[in-house]
């Protein structure tokens with residue numbers, strides 16, 4: 369009887385006078401957690417942990433029942449914080465790519481091994497391109513699309529003549545992920561290196577209409593069409609990335625790709641790898 373009355377007394381004391389105060393404390397902690405999570409900064413998560421730790425330390429002097437409740441509350445708050453932080457990070461990546469387009473430059477048979485103007489290991493970039501294409505809402509592939517006779521062929525072997533096998537996209541490119549195919553080099557009086565010189569579409573206007581702010585450039589070849597596309601993209605005000613493991617150069621001079629990358633970065637292009645885009 370005596371023990372029972374003590375328990376009852378303790379229980380009653382626990383609940384009654386401090387209930388409102390306790391609830392207030394916990395509510396404060398939830399609000400703090402939510403506020404910090406909204407801003408989603410690692411240091412805020414650490415701060416939550418510190419606040420919780422200090423709070424629990426204070427509770428050490430109190431009775432077990434209340435401490436247990438506090439521990440559970442803290443764990444719950446941290447779990448929620450973690451969950452929100454993960455979601456928020458995912459959303460940030462999604463939002464980042466929402467205003468971005470992936471440009472796949474000329475990954476055609478004639479520029480791949482066995483083609484008329486093959487880029488060494490040109491096909492090796494395809495897995496990285498396919499992997500990235502899944503992450504973008506807008507994927508645009510350009511095709512070199514020459515006439516039988518053009519001034520362009522005074523500089524280069526005949527390649528990517530419209531309608532031929534050599535002008536088709538490489539079979540490993542996942543065309544189901546491509547939203548738009550654009551044609552360039554279609555006239556007989558120009559080279560049409562840049563995707564912004566496409567004649568089937570005005571690429572600059574199309575990107576602006578699609579609310580695209582950033583372009584990620586991949587494809588062939590680093591020292592010609594990729595470079596010219598990147599320089600045009602920068603000139604038209606797009607934030608521009610080259611994806612280092614998704615481009616390959618012709619390298620008539622072995623250092624051509626290196627020189628091209630230097631020229632692009634000096635013009636303001638950023639360098640990224642596909643792994644930085646798709647974890």
Ligand SMILES: [Zn+2]
Nearest residue numbers: 512520528553
């Ligand atoms: Zn060409």
